[in-house]
Amino acid sequence: MMPMRVVSGFALIVMLTLVSLVSDEAQAAIDVYEFETVEQEQRFRDLSNEFRCPMCQNANLTSSPGGVAADLRREIYRMIMEGQTDQEIEAFMLARYGDFILYRPRLTMQTLLLWFGPLLFLLIGIWVAFTIMRRSGTESPGSGESLNADEEARLKKLLAQKNQDASDQA
Amino acid sequence: MKNLKLYLPVIGFAVLAVFMWRGLYLDSRTLPSVLLDRPLPEFELRALETGDQLVSLEDLPDEPFILNIWGSYCLPCLQENPIFMAAREQGIIPIVGVNYKDTDDAAREWLDDNGNPFTLSIVDDTGRYGIDLGVYGAPETFIVDSQGVIRYKHIGVIDYQAWDDEIMPVIAAVQAEARS
Structure with a gap:
């Protein structure tokens, strides 16, 4: 069935x-x-x-x-x-x-947003995409988020400790 | 500048919220009439009272009046009829009926059964005059001033609240205008 x-x-x-x-x-x-x-x-x-x-x-x-x-x-x-x-x-x-x-509204002051709103949003989208791409392009690793002296020292210490642990195990 | 960027989503949300809030209170059923503040369109039609004799703008009252689009098939028209009957009995304002897309016999029977609030019942059986009035279905109600200019349009049934809050103030205003 x-x-x-x-x-x-x-x-x-x-x-x-x-x-x-x-x-x-x-x-x-x-x-x-x-x-x-x-x-x-x-x-x-x-x-x-x-x-x-x-x-x-x-x-x-x-x-x-x-x-x-x-x-x-x-x-x-x-x-x-x-x-x-x-x-x-x-x-x-x-x-x-x-x-x-009218299904196709006439172009008046009142319908301006209706007609060009999508274009406006497209432009905003392009602008956002462009800024994001430009930022990720120009910022080489480390340049934007560089560590200050304290952090640098801490990183070195951690790395040294890790190396120490590794050699200890070996 | 960096702070401003941080607030962009909030600003975006606020703008959207304002538009949508407004949208909640937009009534898409009642279309604004383009005929407001325009003279009542011309017509040459029969009236229920006159048989084959045609009536036109000249046969309408010289004073402010209500033009009500109705039909015997229209339930909301039945609902607003007692209000119009009371208005006629109290002599508040003359009411002219436009019998819209109906038959004479059905219209006469309806008026006999439910009471006739109209000083004149214009017959628009084809709906052609309705098109000139931008009507899209009974009931619709216009308030016309003493110059024959449409001053107000109400779409749908007129209940007591609409009569008191919307219709009466306009009637009072156009009647005061007519007297001055």
């Missing part, structure tokens, strides 16, 4: 994966819109992917089944068919839902 169960577990995973793929397809196909050109359809897909659903927040308009996302897709369709540009459609969304609607 055991191998059977393993197989069925695997089958379940495969099945769930397939179901999730299929349901993505199904969701995308809820709206039936007819386009005049392939380019229009492509723009519709791109724009629906580009905007974030205000209701579900962590999904774009394409993958959100819910009310307002469907309405916004309808608006995108209408504007594409009216011949509006992507910029005009984006402006429409921004005027109503604000920056939140």
